[in-house]
Every structure is written in structure tokens, then in C-alpha cells.
Amino acid sequence: MIELSENTSLRELQALSFWEKEEILQESSSAGPSNMNLVLRIKTSNRSVILKQSKPYVRKFPQIPAPIQRIQVEFEFLQLLENHPLAAKFVPKILAYDASNHILLTEDLGKGKDFSGIYSGEKSLNETDISTLMEFINVLHGIQAKDFPDNMDMRILNHEHIFHFPFQKENGFDLDSIQPGLQKLSLEFKHNELLKEKIESLGKQYLSKGETLLHGDFYPGSWLEVSTGLKVIDPEFGFMGDREFDLGVFLAHLDLGQQKEDLKNQVISSYSHSFNLPLLKAYRGVEILRRLIGIAQVPVNMTLSQKEALLNFAKSLIIDAHE
Numbered sequence: 001m002i003e004l005s006e007n008t009s010l011r012e013l014q015a016l017s018f019w020e021k022e023e024i025l026q027e028s029s030s031a032g033p034s035n036m037n038l039v040l041r042i043k044t045s046n047r048s049v050i051l052k053q054s055k056p057y058v059r060k061f062p063q064i065p066a067p068i069q070r071i072q073v074e075f076e077f078l079q080l081l082e083n084h085p086l087a088a089k090f091v092p093k094i095l096a097y098d099a100s101n102h103i104l105l106t107e108d109l110g111k112g113k114d115f116s117g118i119y120s121g122e123k124s125l126n127e128t129d130i131s132t133l134m135e136f137i138n139v140l141h142g143i144q145a146k147d148f149p150d151n152m153d154m155r156i157l158n159h160e161h162i163f164h165f166p167f168q169k170e171n172g173f174d175l176d177s178i179q180p181g182l183q184k185l186s187l188e189f190k191h192n193e194l195l196k197e198k199i200e201s202l203g204k205q206y207l208s209k210g211e212t213l214l215h216g217d218f219y220p221g222s223w224l225e226v227s228t229g230l231k232v233i234d235p236e237f238g239f240m241g242d243r244e245f246d247l248g249v250f251l252a253h254l255d256l257g258q259q260k261e262d263l264k265n266q267v268i269s270s271y272s273h274s275f276n277l278p279l280l281k282a283y284r285g286v287e288i289l290r291r292l293i294g295i296a297q298v299p300v301n302m303t304l305s306q307k308e309a310l311l312n313f314a315k316s317l318i319i320d321a322h323e
């Protein structure tokens with residue numbers, strides 16, 4: 001297998017099979033913030049492209065194994081969407097795919113910014129952004145994709161970090177290193193047996209097969225603002241599951257980014273498919289909890305007491321889901 005890195009020379013990259021006749025590689029650089037995969041922006045004499053290679057581990061933390069087939073999932077997802085008349089405009093076009101080397105080459109959408117800035121308050125979402133994101137979700141959730149890969153290895157990885165690890169009493173992750181006092185605050189959620197029971201059964205639900213093609217990681221890091229509009233990238237967690245999962249994650253990140261209630265109401269009111277409200281609330285709640293007391297933190301700008309209020313809100317979304 002060809003192992004690429006950020007240090008791979010232009011000469012070695014030029015030797016890959018993707019290039020057109022007389023296409024000369026001119027520059028290779030990191031495409032943007034990423035943890036999981038190698039993602040390069042390669043400028044050539046003809047164009048600029050994005051090269052993504054999955055590894056059998058998390059690129060930034062090579063000691064942590066990760067399912068290498070995730071790039072195949074991303075490829076199949078993008079292929080379905082680029083051939084869909086209403087979905088194509090949201091995603092980068094596939095230029096080449098080399099399954100044996102786990103490399104996907106896509107169109108460079110241009111240097112853009114994702115929406116992670118909403119956590120610190122340096123970026124905010126407006127009504128137009130929400131309607132664009134909802135247009136995407138409405139189209140995506142209507143796509144027929146019966147034979148889509150089950151992506152079970154990635155779901156098991158995600159399951160651990162959403163439904164299990166954050167609620168383990170002794171997980172070895174000192175939350176005080178994130179914010180002093182957070183460890184003590186987290187104990188209530190790690191010791192609440194009713195809450196943990198509900199989260200465990202929700203986790204089983206996440207691992208079961210559903211009817212809807214999901215993005216699987218529908219949060220601000222997957223929304224890219226470029227000159228041609230708002231795009232959706234990084235579908236490596238995609239699978240056939242509960243539509244309430246994508247929606248719940250979406251809403252949870254509006255909570256974590258302290259966005260206006262109007263925007264959250266807009267998400268719910270503009271969703272065009274039927275859904276189960278208690279299930280949506282529960283997925284929203286667990287995503288909030290895991291982002292505040294789990295390992296996959298997002299850079300929120302909140303005092304300890306704001307976190308406490310949001311954690312309690314999340315708990316109520318799960319426990320009182322049926323009220």
C-alpha cells in the first residue's frame with residue numbers, strides 16, 4: 001500500500017495514477033483542520049484537488065486504531081449524492097478513487113472556513129444558513145440507498161465515544177484539564193443510573209439498522225463555507241439509521257454554539273420527513289452530554305455554571321423524552 005503523509009514529496013505524488021497527461025504537480029499542503037485522515041490540497045498545472053487517504057489508525061493519534069474502510073463509505077456517499085439532481089450542489093465532485101490505497105480525490109471547493117467558530121462566538125449561523133442545511137438534510141434523508149455499507153466499524157467507534165466512554169466512572173480522562181471543576185460536575189451524569197440506562201438503550205438503537213441515509217457527523221465541522229455557498233463534507237460516519245440522529249446532533253450543536261432558539265425551531269419546522277420527537281430529543285441530549293464530558297470536546301465558550309445548565313437540559317431531554 002502507498003502510505004502518504006504531509007511530507008510526501010511532489011515527485012512521489014506525481015507518480016500516483018490520478019493525473020492527466022502533462023499535468024504537473026506544483027504544490028501540496030494541508031487542506032485544513034483534520035484529525036482522522038490525511039487531507040491534502042494539491043495544486044497542479046491544471047487544477048487544484050483534495051486528496052484524502054484513510055489510515056488504519058487516527059492520523060493525529062497513530063496509537064488509536066480506526067477503520068480503514070471509512071474512505072470507501074465516503075466514496076459511496078459522495079457518489080450517490082453527486083448523481084442526485086438536488087444533492088449534487090452540496091458536495092465535492094469525485095475525481096478519482098483508488099480503493100486499494102484508500103485514496104479519494106475530489107474537487108477542491110476552495111479555501112473556506114467551517115462553522116466551528118460558532119462555539120467561541122466568532123461565527124454565527126443565520127436563517128439562510130439553516131435553510132440551506134435543512135435543504136440538504138431533507139434531500140439526503142429522502143435518498144433511497146438500501147445497499148449502502150453498514151459502516152459498522154465506524155459506528156462501533158462512535159458508539160464508544162457517544163454512549164459509553166463519557167459515562168464511565170473511571171475513564172481516566174481528567175475533565176479538570178479542560179476546565180477546573182468540570183470533573184466534579186460530570187459525576188452526577190456518570191452516577192445517574194436511570195440516565196445511564198436510557199443512554200445504553202439509545203446506544204443499541206444507534207447500532208441497529210434504520211431506513212434513512214444519514215450523514216452521520218452532521219455538525220459545524222462538516223459544514224464548509226466557500227465562495228460558491230455552503231457545502232457539506234466528510235461523510236465518513238454515514239450509514240442507514242434513524243433520521244433523528246442527524247437531526248439531534250444538528251440541534252445539539254446549535255445548543256453548544258449558543259445559537260438563537262428561533263434557529264432551532266426553524267430546524268424542526270422545516271424538516272420535511274416524519275420523525276419521532278422523543279427519539280430526536282434523546283439523541284440531541286446525549287450529543288450535548290458527550291461533547292461536554294466526553295473526549296471529543298468542542299471548543300465551547302462557557303462558564304462552569306453555563307455548562308451545568310446545559311448538561312441538566314441535556315439530561316432532561318433524555319429522561320423526560322416521553323413527556
Ligand SMILES: Nc1ncnc2c1ncn2[C@@H]1O[C@H](COP(=O)(O)OP(=O)(O)OP(=O)(O)O)[C@@H](O)[C@H]1O
Binds near residue numbers: 033107233
Ligand atoms: N473538497 C474540499 N474542498 C475544500 N476544502 C476541503 C475539501 N475537503 C476537505 N477540505 C478541508 O480539509 C479539512 C479536513 O477535511 P475532512 O473534514 O474531510 O477531514 P477529516 O480527516 O475527516 O477530518 P476530521 O478529523 O474532522 O474527521 C476540512 O475541514 C476543510 O477545511
Ligand SMILES: [Mg+2]
Binds near residue numbers: 036234236
Ligand atoms: Mg472526518
